[in-house]
Amino acid sequence: xxxxxxxxxxxxxxxxxxxxxxxxxxxxxxxxxxxxxxxxxxxxxxxxxxxxxxxxxxxxxxxxxxxxxxxxxxxxxxxxxxxxxxxxxxxxxxxxxxxxxxxxxxxxxxxxxxxxxxxxxxxxxxxxxxxxxxxxxxxxxxxxxxxxxxxxxxxxxxxxxxxxxxxxxxxxxxxxxxxxxxxxxxxxxxxxxxxxxxxxxxxxxxxxxxxxxxxxxxxxxxxxxxxxxxxxxxxxxxxxxxxxxxxxxxxxxxxxxxxxxxxxxxxxxxxxxxxxxxxxxxxxxxxxxxxxxxxxxxxxxxxxxxxxxxxxxxxxxxxxxxxxxxxxxxxxxxxxxxxxxxxxxxxxxxxxxxxxxxxxxxxxxxxxxxxxxxxxxxxxxxxxxxxxxxxxxxxxxxxxxxxxxxxxxxxxxxxxxxxxxxxxxxxxxxxxxxxxxxxxxxxxxxxxxxxxxxxxxxxxxxxxxxxxxxxxxxxxxxxxxxxxxxxxxxxxxxxxxxxxxxxxxxxxxxxxxxxxxxxxxxxxxxxxxxxxxxxxxxxxxxxxxxxxxxxxxxxxxxxxxxxxxxxxxxxxxxxxxxxxxxxxxxxxxxxxxxxxxxxxxxxxxxxxxxxxxxxxxxxxxxxxxxxxxxxxxxxxxxxxxxxxxxxxxxxxxxxxxxxxxxxxxxxxxxxxxxxxxxxxxxxxxxxxxxxxxxxxxxxxxxxxxxxxxxxxxxxxxxxxxxxxxxxxxxxxxxxxxxxxxxxxxxxxx
Amino acid sequence: xxxxxxxxxxxxxxxxxxxxxxxxxxxxxxxxxxxxxxxxxxxxxxxxxxxxxxxxxxxxxxxxxxxxxxxxxxxxxxxxxxxxxxxxxxxxxxxxxxxxxxxxxxxxxxxxxxxxxxxxxxxxxxxxxxxxxxxxxxxxxxxxxxxxxxxxxxxxxxxxxxxxxxxxxxxxxxxxxxxxxxxxxxxxxxxxxxxxxxxxxxxxxxxx
Numbered sequence: 035x036x037x038x039x040x041x042x043x044x045x046x047x048x049x050x051x052x053x054x055x056x057x058x059x060x061x062x063x064x065x066x067x068x069x070x071x072x073x074x075x076x077x078x079x080x081x082x083x084x085x086x087x088x089x090x091x092x093x094x095x096x097x098x099x100x101x102x103x104x105x106x107x108x109x110x111x112x113x114x115x116x117x118x119x120x121x122x123x124x125x126x127x128x129x130x131x132x133x134x135x136x137x138x139x140x141x142x143x144x145x146x147x148x149x150x151x152x153x154x155x156x157x158x159x160x161x162x163x164x165x166x167x168x169x170x171x172x173x174x175x176x177x178x179x180x181x182x183x184x185x186x187x188x189x190x191x192x193x194x195x196x197x198x199x200x201x202x203x204x205x206x207x208x209x210x211x212x213x214x215x216x217x218x219x220x221x222x223x224x225x226x227x228x229x230x231x232x233x234x235x236x237x238x239x240x241x242x243x244x245x246x247x248x249x250x251x252x253x254x255x256x257x258x259x260x261x262x263x264x265x266x267x268x269x270x271x272x273x274x275x276x277x278x279x280x281x282x283x284x285x286x287x288x289x290x291x292x293x294x295x296x297x298x299x300x301x302x303x304x305x306x307x308x309x310x311x312x313x314x315x316x317x318x319x320x321x322x323x324x325x326x327x328x329x330x331x332x333x334x335x336x337x338x339x340x341x342x343x344x345x346x347x348x349x350x351x352x353x354x355x356x357x358x359x360x361x362x363x364x365x366x367x368x369x370x371x372x373x374x375x376x377x378x379x380x381x382x383x384x385x386x387x388x389x390x391x392x393x394x395x396x397x398x399x400x401x402x403x404x405x406x407x408x409x410x411x412x413x414x415x416x417x418x419x420x421x422x423x424x425x426x427x428x429x430x431x432x433x434x435x436x437x438x439x440x441x442x443x444x445x446x447x448x449x450x451x452x453x454x455x456x457x458x459x460x461x462x463x464x465x466x467x468x469x470x471x472x473x474x475x476x477x478x479x480x481x482x483x484x485x486x487x488x489x490x491x492x493x494x495x496x497x498x499x500x501x502x503x504x505x506x507x508x509x510x511x512x513x514x515x516x517x518x519x520x521x522x523x524x525x526x527x528x529x530x531x532x533x534x535x536x537x538x539x540x541x542x543x544x545x546x547x548x549x550x551x552x553x554x555x556x557x558x559x560x561x562x563x564x565x566x567x568x569x570x571x572x573x574x575x576x577x578x579x580x581x582x583x584x585x586x587x588x589x590x591x592x593x594x595x596x597x598x599x600x601x602x603x604x605x606x607x608x609x610x611x612x613x614x615x616x617x618x619x620x621x622x623x624x625x626x627x628x629x630x631x632x633x634x635x636x637x638x639x640x641x642x643x644x645x646x647x648x649x650x651x652x653x654x655x656x657x658x659x660x661x662x663x664x665x666x667x668x669x670x671x672x673x674x675x676x677x678x679x680x681x682x683x684x685x686x687x688x689x690x691x692x693x694x695x696x697x698x699x700x701x702x703x704x705x706x707x708x709x710x711x712x713x714x715x716x717x718x719x720x721x722x723x724x725x726x727x728x729x730x731x732x733x734x735x736x737x738x739x740x741x742x743x744x745x746x747x748x749x750x751x752x753x754x755x756x757x758x759x760x761x762x763x764x765x766x767x768x769x770x771x772x773x774x775x776x777x778x779x780x781x782x783x
Numbered sequence: 784x785x786x787x788x789x790x791x792x793x794x795x796x797x798x799x800x801x802x803x804x805x806x807x808x809x810x811x812x813x814x815x816x817x818x819x820x821x822x823x824x825x826x827x828x829x830x831x832x833x834x835x836x837x838x839x840x841x842x843x844x845x846x847x848x849x850x851x852x853x854x855x856x857x858x859x860x861x862x863x864x865x866x867x868x869x870x871x872x873x874x875x876x877x878x879x880x881x882x883x884x885x886x887x888x889x890x891x892x893x894x895x896x897x898x899x900x901x902x903x904x905x906x907x908x909x910x911x912x913x914x915x916x917x918x919x920x921x922x923x924x925x926x927x928x929x930x931x932x933x934x935x936x937x938x939x940x941x942x943x944x945x946x947x948x949x950x951x952x953x954x955x956x957x958x959x960x961x962x963x964x965x966x967x968x969x970x971x972x973x974x975x976x977x978x979x980x981x982x983x984x985x986x987x988x989x990x991x
Contacts, residue, residue: 105826107833112804114830116823138829140864296915576859577901624903631903669903674945718945772911 090124091157093117093137101139101161109134109146127151137161143453163500165453170500171530175540175570175583176273178211178620189269194261197665198680198725199709201764204267205246205257208286209682210663212583212618212635213271216684216705217656218757219736221254222246224656225271226587227614227641228283231549235286236278238366238403241464243421243440247349247374248395252736253341253758258372258397260324262311263355265291271618272566272585273540276491276507276524277446277460282546282564282589290355290366294320298772302326305765306333323354339759342388345377363406370399383741383753392428397421413448415460436470438550459492468550479602483553486514493524501530511545515553516560520545526568534575540568548593548606556606564589577625584617592645599647612643612651632666652698653688655737658705660685674715681708689737692750706732719770727762734760805835809972812844821848832875839879839886840972846872847889853896862900869893884924885974888933891916895937913937928962929974931955932981939988953989956981 093104100121107114113127127133129151137145142161147154178189193200193207200206205223208214215224222230235245237259246255266289278285300311309326331346351372358365374395379388403417419442427434446460469482493507507524526540545561547553565588573580592610600606616639624631639659644651662683669676686701694700711725728734738752745751808831816824825848832841849869856862873893877886891913897905898913917934924930935955942949963978 103822103826105829107830110834112808112830112834114826116826136833140868295912298911715945717947718941772914 086126086128087130087151087154088124088126089113089135089151089154089157091122091154091159093121093123093139093159093161095142096160096162098160101142104137104139104142104161106135106137108151109136165497165500170497171503171528171536173495173503173505173526173528173538173540174536174572174581175526175528175538175568176270176566176585178213178269178271189267194267196667196676196678196711196713198678198711199665199682199707199727200680201256201725201727201762202261203256204259204261204264204288207261208267208269210633210635210665210680211269212581212620212637212661213284214637215639215656215658215661216663216682217687218705218707218734219252219254219755220656221249221256223284223286225284226585226616226637227612227639227643227654227657228587229654229656232281232283232546233286234278234281234284235288237288237368237401237419238290238417239277239287239415239446240401240403240417240419240444241280241442242399242401242419243438243442243466244397244399244423247372247397248393248425250378250391250393251380252755253347258351258399259288259370260326260353262324263290263322263353263368264288271583272587273524273526273542273568275505276493276509276522277458279489279491279509279511279522279544280464280487280546282544282562283587290368292364292366293357294322296772298770300324301769301771303767305763306330319356319358321354321356323352325352326350337759337761337763340381340756341758342379343376344379345375345392347374347376349374360404360406363404365404366402368399368401370397372397381753383739383751390428390430394426396424398423411450413450415446415448416444418443430474432472432474434470434472436468438466438468440464440466454497456495457492458494459490461488461490463488466550468554470554481554481602483515483557485547485553487547488512488514503528511561513547513561515547515557518560520561520563535571535573538568538570538572540566540570542566548608552593552595552600552606555600555602555604559593559606560591560608562589562591562593562608562610578623579620581620582617586613586615588613589643589645592643594645595647597647610643610645610648612641612645614639614641614643614657616640629669629671630666632664634665635661635663637661649697655688655698658684658687676713678711678713679708682706687737690740691738691752692740692744702735702737705734706730707734708732719772721768723764723766723768725764728760731760805831805838806971808834809840813972816848821852824848829872832872837879839876839883842872842875842879843885843889843974846870846876846893850889850893850896854899859900862896866893866896866900869896882923884920884927884930887916887920887923888927888929891920891933891937910941914941926962928959928966928981929977931962932959932977932984935959936984949988953985956985956989960985 093101093106095101100117100119102117102119102121104117105114106117106123106125108127108129111127111129113125113129115123115125117123131150132148133151135147135149135154137159139161141164143164145159145161189207189211194204195202197207197210199210205221208223209216213226217224220230223233224230225233235242245257247258249255268287270285272284274285294313294315296313297315298313302309307326307328309324311322311324313322314320328349329346330348334343334346349372351370353368353370356367375393377392379390382389399419399421401417401419403415405413405415407413421438421440423438425434425436442462442464444460444462446458448456448458450456464485464487466485467482468485469480472479489509489511491507491509493505495503495505497503505526509522509524511520512518522543522545524542526538528536528538530536542565544564544566547561548559552559566585568583568585570581570583589610589612591608592612593606594609595604595606597604616637619636620633622633637660639657639661641657642651642653660683663681665678665680667676667678682705684705686704688698688701690696690698691700707728708730709725709727710729711723714722716722734757736755736757739755740750740752808827812824812827812831815827825845828841828844828848832845835841846869849865849872853862853865853869856865870893873886873890880886894909894913894916898909914937917930917937920927920930921934935952939949939952942952960978960981963976963981966975968975
């Protein structure tokens with residue numbers, strides 16, 4: 035950028051010089067001989083004798099420290115010098131008149147001064163620090179970055195596939211970060227006392243409407259998308275930018291790779307299925323696709339679990355990304371299709387013969403984004419997504435068929451006024467069309483809704499100095515369904531307290547519409563609301579990160595209803611409220627022990643809410659007070675192996691015991707799981723991967739089920755709900771075939 | 784009189800153009816570099832780069848000095864600043880020349896510097912990219928000694944990492960040395976040389 039403007043300046047200067055020369059030549063040619071000679075001598079004289087000007091001065095930092103090695107020159111000329119140890123410089127030029135003096139030095143803003151060369155003597159120039167440089171304060175409250183390019187990255191994209199407990203699911207890897215709670219039977223992200231639906235996921239800034247594969251009770255879901263397609267993950271556990279809305283607790287931002295490294299074919303053979311992928315590159319474009327087939331039947335035949343499977347879990351998935359560079363911009367088209375189906379009978383205390391459940395899901399998602407620099411200071415991002423999701427569910431003799439069509443359109447403009455002041459603003463539209471058919475022998479019904487939501491947002495970044503930065507944002511939304519306007523201010527401030535440490539504070543208002551399970555029965559509602567207050571401290575040095583964050587959230591307008599779950603005749607209202615408060619600690623270190631990288635997250639959570647069918651405010655069963663996770667990765671060079679461990683500890687979760695008075699008044703025992711993985715590089719292109727979840731076979735308890743009616747003695751005898759299987763084994767073989775044969779599987783490690 | 788006029792014009796043209804500040808500047812910069820003043824040389828190359836915005840060589844050398852000096856830099860922040868500066872100037876050079884093997888090799892070296900900076904993080908990320916760059920370069924210029932040497936060095940490093948034999952790459956280093964000896968630079972101030980370094984690499988990796 036800087037170079038460009040200097041180049042542009044240079045070009046115009048050169049152009050002027052050329053014009054001068056041409057004019058002089060023309061004069062020469064037109065003049066009589068005498069004048070030619072006179073002119074010639076004058077010219078020669080000026081060139082050889084006169085008009086040599088010495089330019090000199092001293093360059094320092096703002097605080098007066100001399101800068102050594104700064105580059106000083108007259109723009110568009112060869113005349114210049116470097117500063118010495120005392121910051122002094124001096125050089126001779128033959129240029130005359132007004133010239134531009136440029137001073138540049140790494141991590142300082144370039145200095146330019148236009149003046150007559152004769153006045154460029156004994157200059158005293160103090161350079162301003164470049165606020166784009168590395169040690170500038172970063173607004174960090176609430177945000178956890180997983181990226182190679184970010185200044186402060188708590189997680190790296192590769193951690194998704196190398197964290198022992200994650201099994202290649204990016205959501206699984208995020209569950210080792212602070213602010214999340216362990217809800218083993220669910221698999222989705224629960225953040226700081228919020229329900230899983232309070233977290234929204236975005237790919238390249240565009241919303242994903244159905245991010246998880248659907249599943250049933252007590253079988254954890256997985257994120258739908260392959261971690262290899264993303265090179266940046268930002269996980270915000272609160273206080274996020276005004277650009278993102280419709281999320282009460284958290285946003286997860288995934289960015290797809292801009293340009294793949296190489297043409298290759300990937301083959302995966304696993305105990306649970308297989309996959310094949312291919313990447314093709316052309317001069318200005320590239321195409322990657324990935325397909326996978328997962329079938330748990332052979333695995334369940336060898337290691338039966340607590341469910342009685344008629345049709346074990348089967349999934350077919352395919353994704354493709356096409357990228358095209360257009361003049362100054364990049365177009366990305368992403369499409370993913372997957373189909374899941376399974377049928378099983380689960381234990382149920384009210385049904386001696388068990389609960390039959392069958393599910394078929396088809397999901398299609400496409401996302402197009404375009405990003406371009408309009409000029410040096412304006413940037414445009416535009417995009418849209420479209421989802422079709424179809425579920426066909428059969429349980430007992432009830433048949434539910436639903437279909438969701440959703441779209442998101444978004445445009446955002448960014449204007450850079452200077453390195454210190456940036457403004458972005460945009461508009462977006464969400465459209466959802468949901469229909470559901472419910473049928474059983476006695477009853478059938480059909481219902482659904484259309485939901486249109488429009489939003490505008492604006493945000494400014496003000497960097498006062500390397501030490502002090504401020505972000506102010508405002509988001510306005512209009513819901514067509516509720517005919518409701520909402521306004522959410524957001525702000526955060528960061529201050530650098532030392533060379534490696536900083537303090538940030540954030541505040542924000544967040545609105546989110548009730549979820550589909552409620553909207554399909556009741557539209558006379560309004561948006562649920564929460565406020566976040568966050569205080570964050572961060573210390574980053576030598577590959578070590580310490581992050582401590584305290585927060586408080588207040589909820590209001592939460593959805594309540596008077597039946598066990600929402601049905602056609604439920605009374606559904608916005609009468610709920612609640613709070614969540616606590617603190618998170620995170621420590622990552624890959625410096626102290628050679629070849630060992632480890633991190634520890636601890637979260638303390640205190641929350642209560644009145645929502646759904648709660649008779650009183652209580653701690654929901656998805657919230658645990660203490661969460662501790664430890665992840666260790668050890669690279670053993672002699673074995674060509676990476677060995678990893680991860681341990682999750684979560685204190686007990688609440689449940690209601692109908693034998694004693696109260697609601698959600700008792701707690702399960704604590705959850706413990708130690709996972710192990712081993713990745714062995716057979717050669718550059720072949721990797722063998724082995725992992726076990728819950729190595730120690732700890733008997734964890736997800737909760738208890740009580741019968742709907744008491745026995746003859748008036749007692750409710752409970753059934754313990756355990757995970758479908760205590761342990762999970764995985765063996766996979768991955769092979770990358772690329773053109774030159776020396777590329778390797780390291781990037782899959 | 785017409786002749787005189789012609790002489791004048793020629794005189795003036797030579798006065799303005801022929802002694803070429805560009806040549807003087809480049810020679811001076813190489814002299815500084817040779818005299819172990821790489822940063823003064825880099826500054827001079829940078830000044831030439833802004834005065835010669837259509838020539839890929841000056842920004843290429845700014846990038847090269849920054850890359851070479853990143854290896855062995857102990858101050859991590861300084862190392863990052865240098866690698867970022869190298870990236871800026873490499874991008875400038877890249878935009879001025881197409882399918883240039885020297886640029887590809889330098890880019891591979893820059894990414895190697897990142898791998899050296901943090902192998903755990905960047906090793907996994909950049910190794911396929913580095914291999915791809917050397918591959919492209921050797922398709923474009925199979926007889927360029929710097930391409931042959933760079934690729935051989937990278938292949939040796941990878942083979943060693945995986946505990947595979949490295950001897951087959953020694954022939955490549957020897958080939959590079961022979962190519963260095965017979966090399967005719969592609970033009971004035973174009974990259975050349977590296978023969979002694981190649982001999983040193985051969986000694987270190989293939990010496991009995």
